[in-house]
Amino acid sequence: MSRLTDLSIAQQARALKAGELSPVELVEAHLARIEAVDDRLHAFILVTAEEARAAARTAETEIRSGEWRGPLHGIAIGLKDIYATRGIPTTGHSRLLKDHVPTEDAETVARLSAAGAISLGKLSTHEFAFGGPSPDLFSPPARNPWNTDLQPGGSSSGSGAAVAAGLCAAAMGSDTGGSIRSPSGFCGLVGLKPTYGLVSRRGVLPLSWTLDHAGPMTWTAEDCALMMEALAGHDPADPASVDGPVPDFRAAIGRPVAGLRIGIARAWHASADPELVAAIERAAAVLADQGAIVEEVTLPDIMDFHAVGRIIILAEGFAIHQRHLRRQPEIYGAHFRDRMRLGAFVSADEYIRTIRFRRTLVGQMNEAMAPFDAVLTASHYGPPDRMADAPTFPFFGKPYLTMPFNVTGQPAAAVPCGFYSNGMPMSLQFAAKPFADDIVLAIAHAYEQAAGDRATRPAL
């Protein structure tokens, strides 16, 4: 690892605090990296270089005068372009909002700024976090830095590409059915979908109110914990924000996993690529070697979670976009337009039956997970598809391995677990009980320290 931009947040923070590295130098390194490679990745929709440089100078002055804000002070981040940024366009990667400039930062943006993080700009996303890698938007879709012919996953596609390529040290994503964990998995990152309500969604363009989650995407589990320290906690202005204790993320890093009971949900990922199935078994063995008690767990039918989540997204998403889908559907990209119009056909009765079924599934999951502290499965079934192979309705195929934890609201993280023989990252998924986000990251960190490869970056 020779580039400054390949260092983790924790590594950069130690150097910044010690005065061995300046925020100005760090931001310039990331901006140079963007200049060098982003024409091939299209991770950024908008790079706010001058704003970043100004913030870096401020951070440098503060740190030199002893005003250390914490481990995110001077760290370069990117924001999925659904996060409101005051004075800076927030487009949802859609022509509909191409000229939309918020007057206020999203709550999470404000918290990261208060922690000293420096935004480098707005990142590519599937249109309104739903539309797939569309070629018909106002700027190109993001590509996978490990192989630019392949998709980076989505919908937080630019976030995944940017962090993996070292364009920024961390990025904010959002996750309604897997949109943090999918790109994290395909790009070799740690991506946490926190417990529903733990991280404010105020100022984040919505896709589905009862399924949307805001969360971080980082190179390491420790970096995820550092981001969550700044992000988590009650926001009185977000009606879905939970007012309660926040997990101790700092203490999670380095916490032993001995004695933790981890259920491996083999039935869910049995049809995954054999290389990935084998990698998950190896990961289970690594954790067992550290004293975790790993046993098989039988979770409810994943297809039921998939159906419930997908119906809710269609119904709620259509309700959000119905005015424009009725009056000017051509303003959307083809993928978003076709997908979201299906929501018009979900009746009120069907939506309410889905909500009822959701509660049943939550109860079944609670019962299945009762003996366990966490579960282990895959984040996806295999390597990503080619950019050109983006079906309009992928959700009529295999059930998304990520969706169950959106339906239940419990925390879940994608964690790298090696590489396929074709060089693409493999990814597993840990999930825990509601508000046990610290346990997810503790397990992820323990696994990563024992077996993870955080030295290999895309060869860009």
Next chain:
Amino acid sequence: MTDRSLEEFLAQARHAGIAFTEEEIPRMHDAWQRMHAVLLSRLPADPDLADEPALIFHPAGTRSAR
């Protein structure tokens, strides 16, 4: 794909205020059928009248209204 099914699909689209082009109709009709077959078909049968409420409202001043 039957004509009746297509007729029902188009009627629902009109009712929802959604206008499809001629080019869009076949693939959106197919998607609508798949939505029923793959997703909506998994919903449990209609509950009884006396089943527990599906939705709960909390008046302002108590818990958050949902």
